[in-house]
Amino acid sequence: MTGAFTVVEPVMGTVASITVIGERTPRVERAIVACVARLRDDERVFSTYRDDSDISRLRDEGLELGDVDPRVAEVAAYCRDLRERSGGRFDAHWRGWFDPTGYVKGWSTDAATRAFDELLADGEVEAVGVNVGGDMRLRTAPTSDHGWRIGIAHPTHEGELLATVEVVDGAVATSGTSERGAHLVDPRTGVHLAGPVSATVVADDLTTADAWATVAAIAGIDDVDWMPVAPVASGIVWEHGRTRRFAGRVEVSAFHDVVAG
């Protein structure tokens, strides 16, 4: 049985919890440092709370995408695509300027987790999970059968779980109103979601999971029209005590409603 340890670092206004299944060697330590450094550097570029971030300068100084860090153009391209595919349920331009908050964290976590690529490939660590503020990328070495058991926090019952999900190699993201009050805005109307609403999505990577969890939360429990086009594995939408679940791009909880009715 190999060891497991967790390193906690403040980043992006929240906390990153990095759990390593493996020994704490100098090489592993270096990978953790590189992972956190990438998250912080992406924060420097994308933070809307910093006047000197590339995102803020793009907004305030009338710069073009070509004038700022190339990562901004990369994320902007993803966001345009997501806006189209989600039917406007996600829109980084809804305020009239480019604000990819709600997208960057997942994207950045995927990029940061690549610091462990070599360690996983040669089996020096068995598995690595990077949880940034409740959204996580989970990696498992090809030689390992480690599975991650993920709890999905109940949106209104603090300290309790709504569901659990097992992931070997993938990502889990949750968007909703529960933790910080109503901070989700429907870009189509500019209206803050009253909630409580919570959407959890499981996908191959966190860029995808985070983006579509946001879409699912914005859409709310009565709108699942986005589901057939979402490149995700499965998920749960919860609103006012009702749940809907889906897998393989179709709803599964509907069956149980039929049984119950």
Place this chain on the structure above:
Amino acid sequence: MKKIVYAFMATVTGLVLLFSYRTSTAPESTSALADAPSSGVATVPKTTPTPSASASSGSPSSGSTSSGSTSAQTSSSGLTDGTFTGQAANTRFGPVQVQITVSGGAITDVQVPQYPSESGRDQQINSRALPVLVKETVQAQSAEVDMVSGATYTSTGYRTSLQSALDQARA
């Protein structure tokens, strides 16, 4: 009610078709969300033996099987009673198959009877591939989870979060 049943009929068709034809788009982390009444433990749904369920559940390499039904009693809902088995869909982890049971015009059971079982790793993945909706919420401690996903917390909110408790236990 009738309208609802038709809607779900469409969903069932969609489910069976999607499981049948989704190949290249199969997600890496193939998983589904399933109920586990009053328990936080993932369980594979029980298998209902029916004539049409003879779809070689033990030999994933046998390929697809066509759908069939055990009887032809059509109810007012438009759903024919019987057990219907979709074609086995090839996923990254092997073939996956969906089976529904209709009784009295209503869907009474949905199962995924076939799991890949060729390699140990596939077995591992699939025994875990059904995420569990915890109907009766349980404490994180008793659920023995590795991490907790939830709406984004602030640095302050983290201190009282379940994730924080887990991290402290493993620091």
